[in-house]
Amino acid sequence: MRALVTVFLKEILENARDRRTLLSALIVGPIGAPLLFAFLINTMVERNLDNAERPLKLTVAGRGNAPNLVAFLEGHNVVIKDFTGDGGAATRAVRTHEERLVLEIPADFGAHLGRGVPAPVRLYTDYSDTSAAAERGRAEALLAHYSTRIAQWRLEARGVAPSLVHAIAVDEIDVATPAGRAATLLGMLSYFFVFATLMGGIYVAIDATAGERERSSLEPLLTLPVERRVLVVGKILAAGAWMVVSLTLTVVAFAISMRFVRLDALGMSNAFGPRTALAIVLLMLPFVVLGAALMTLVASFTRSYREAQSWLTFVVLLPTLPIMYAAISQLPSRPALMWVPSLSQHLLITSLLRAEPLAGADVAVSAGATLAVGAVLAAIAVRLYRREQILG
């Protein structure tokens, strides 16, 4: 126990004097991640606000063929730009991204309308251009709206109630709580927490294993009357301590920076208070153990500091993959998923941010499964240190 504390404290002290550790534990996660996140969210918020308010720019060929339609569009926040040329010219213009959308109104538009047969218009658009999707959607909706309005007038003129053509009236009721809506965005937060946690320990893990070997200080250490498992566990715990520091700072930084994000502009509330912050750190503790054991194990395999560095930058991505998948696919929380480390932490933190109650069993399974995987990894690392090849 004494030896364990000695190893632990020495790794803490040594890394407190290491610029790389300080940078990755105190700067990258705690300052970089909230800045990046706040930037992403604000961009998203502004784009959402913009899309609805900004006038739609629509290029129209043959506007003289449908003055009423053009007037309708202009009355619905559309700015019309004239286009001269035939369908071929319109195709080329859209394909070369000279124009995003071209509406072609043929000369016989009025004649068709007058006879009561479908009047053709052509909307030239490039489906591979995803940035035009929102504008295309708005243009199509406006055209459909105009079409419905004409149809209603025709029915009324023939003495038919327009409501007859609406067999079903769909009324969408959005039940998302403001906090829940925010959590869709905040779901990405756990990704940053996992990332900051791992970054906090990455250089400690490298330094304590591959670094120690590269400096030839491992061999003298192994000649001491100390059990190797004590050495390994001490190193893992030291990496874990730095990870907790990095995580805590990151969570606090997020809790503060979230106050400056215009979540209210999206009709969302923010459930990220001090109690939530504390709960997040506690929920992440088992993952700290796993991450520290994982990084120590991988760094012990490698032959040099540099090799450990390139391996670990890859390894720290692994636990973030299930989170990315879950955040993108909006995976709902299920008890079975609590067995998966990192994913379970993500789901629990997301629930917490949605202001939903956490099931005690879920928390227990998450912590138990994560700690078990961490213990297995630590045991493998100890075995590795018992082999003579550890000297490299």
Add this chain to the structure above:
Amino acid sequence: MIELEALSKRFGSVEAVRGVSLRAPDGRITGLLGPNGAGKSTTLRLLYGVLEADAGRALIDGLDIARAPIAARARLGVLPHNAGIYPALTTRENIRYFGRLLGLGGEALEARIDELVRLLDLGAIADRRARGFSQGQRLKVALARALVHSPRNLVLDEPTNGLDVLATRNLRELILGLRDAGHAVLFSSHVMQEVAALCDDIVIIGGGRVVAAGSPAELAGTVASGLLEDAFVAALATGARP
């Protein structure tokens, strides 16, 4: 006392150590002499147990390093070849770390560190971080670390590598002092003069085998010239024959 009994070690197809036996008794300095690549470091690594012997055993005060590694190591001070120290820690912190891991602490440890700083002339760098230390300074810190628990048995692998004349002389006096205090000292070197000047017993190793052993006078007596150097060369030439 350190006793090696028919130690053997093979790395793949290379037989690095082939049945090496030797004794380093208390109160004597035993030199392991051999050219580079003769198997000196491997033999010592088997002795302090960071390598596992394929055959034979190593006893420290009668304790088998393979069976009772913790108890055996507690009686051993080791300076491995090119031993590294922690660059972010000061000289004192480097020594203190090993002292604590060896079960020392408190006033006794601090007093011992002061003593070692004086003994090895580390005063100027005692509170400096080890980053940027010269090879000689690093070696002295590593040596102080190996001596922190005043081990009964001391194993030094090429301890004079990179030391200047004055430091080598200090080290020699230190080793003689330890011998006179009853410690068993086993050290390896490829420099014959160094071994001749210091050792009570010499074990010459070549091709992973002990090719000759005895006091400097005994070994010198085996050749007509009566020179230790000739005895060294002759022993290696004999040992190289199958």
